[in-house]
Amino acid sequence: MSTDELLPVEASARAEAPADRRRVSTVTLVTQLRPLGLLHLGALFALTKVWPKRLGMTPLRSVFFTRWSILVSLPHNGPPQLRERPHPPYLLWQSVYSAEMEPYIESFVASVGRQIDVTWNTSYGYPGTGSITRLREYIESLLWCPSCEWCAYPNVTVRTVLSSLAVVREHRFLLEAADQASPEEFTVVYEGFLRRRQADL
Amino acid sequence: MSGTWPTTPLTVITPVRAGQEQELAETVNGLAGDGSPFERLSSTHFAHMVVIGQVGVGTSEVPRVRRRLRGRYLVFTAEFNSPVDDFVEELRVRLAVAVDEIWGRCIGYPGREPDVAFHRYFRTNTVPVLQRFAAYDATVEEVLNAVDIRRQHIELAVQSQTMSPDQLLDEFRRRFPRP
Numbered sequence: 124m125s126t127d128e129l130l131p132v133e134a135s136a137r138a139e140a141p142a143d144r145r146r147v148s149t150v151t152l153v154t155q156l157r158p159l160g161l162l163h164l165g166a167l168f169a170l171t172k173v174w175p176k177r178l179g180m181t182p183l184r185s186v187f188f189t190r191w192s193i194l195v196s197l198p199h200n201g202p203p204q205l206r207e208r209p210h211p212p213y214l215l216w217q218s219v220y221s222a223e224m225e226p227y228i229e230s231f232v233a234s235v236g237r238q239i240d241v242t243w244n245t246s247y248g249y250p251g252t253g254s255i256t257r258l259r260e261y262i263e264s265l266l267w268c269p270s271c272e273w274c275a276y277p278n279v280t281v282r283t284v285l286s287s288l289a290v291v292r293e294h295r296f297l298l299e300a301a302d303q304a305s306p307e308e309f310t311v312v313y314e315g316f317l318r319r320r321q322a323d324l
Numbered sequence: 325m326s327g328t329w330p331t332t333p334l335t336v337i338t339p340v341r342a343g344q345e346q347e348l349a350e351t352v353n354g355l356a357g358d359g360s361p362f363e364r365l366s367s368t369h370f371a372h373m374v375v376i377g378q379v380g381v382g383t384s385e386v387p388r389v390r391r392r393l394r395g396r397y398l399v400f401t402a403e404f405n406s407p408v409d410d411f412v413e414e415l416r417v418r419l420a421v422a423v424d425e426i427w428g429r430c431i432g433y434p435g436r437e438p439d440v441a442f443h444r445y446f447r448t449n450t451v452p453v454l455q456r457f458a459a460y461d462a463t464v465e466e467v468l469n470a471v472d473i474r475r476q477h478i479e480l481a482v483q484s485q486t487m488s489p490d491q492l493l494d495e496f497r498r499r500f501p502r503p
Contacts, residue, residue, distance in 0.1 A: 200432030
């Protein structure tokens, strides 16, 4: 097999987004926990530390980072700040992702719908994942718009980062082959690389 | 996994001084985009600021007893590859005046000097992250380098379709010279 028989990678190259298009967004959601929600989430998060796949986030290729905190009280700095112990306690969820909001919610629900239910069923007003529209309305009504979101690589999607890291893992072997192999041997190695990594290019 | 410090999350929630909300929002709004002072933080993937206040429930389902927030709070979050103390020190030294402009509008901010008080302020206002997911564990440098290598491979793959083995090897060596 020669290199010109390989998949037409120029198609994927063209599919790259314009470099100046911002691909990263953040979402901050604060919800109020139902009675026993604190206990439920405490147990869930503890379990997830032991069995990380319990939250099942790994398949989702549109989320850079996501995190949860529970706010039983807010840090106190002395007067004039009043002591704050919100009741019910708050669940703070933040996520950095690369998609528009609605497709993001859709893919989130499709990939980890059960885990979303397990987490947010503990919050007042949570409509469940049965209707994307209702879930989007719920999220939008509780959303806090960021005043500032900064990213070191704003034009890159999660998928691109994951693909790039996968390419780099094999790239080192190509470097070795380029040092040691004949042109014909290198071509064989290179074609194997293209076959294995064609989805990442 | 990153060969250095693993990617670390930080959430800091500080109370905004009454009457300073608008000025804070304007200051923080100006920090995004090109030329942002966050560019000076070498190990930081993301930094994010949002001001929160009274929290709703999203529907008519309302808890029977409610005790709402009485003030507004600046929620600062970041993901970076360093110990938290090192990151806070980077904030203090590299963001410099920008730090004063942001947290100077928050109650209890002691200023950048002495550094001990600055670190104590961030420690006091840090909220634990109980659960977290990251798609990958790599430093900013590793990510940017990987994205560039992939881009070069895409270009090479297109070119290679009309190349002889000799040309392919020469072009590969030209694009990816050994250090």
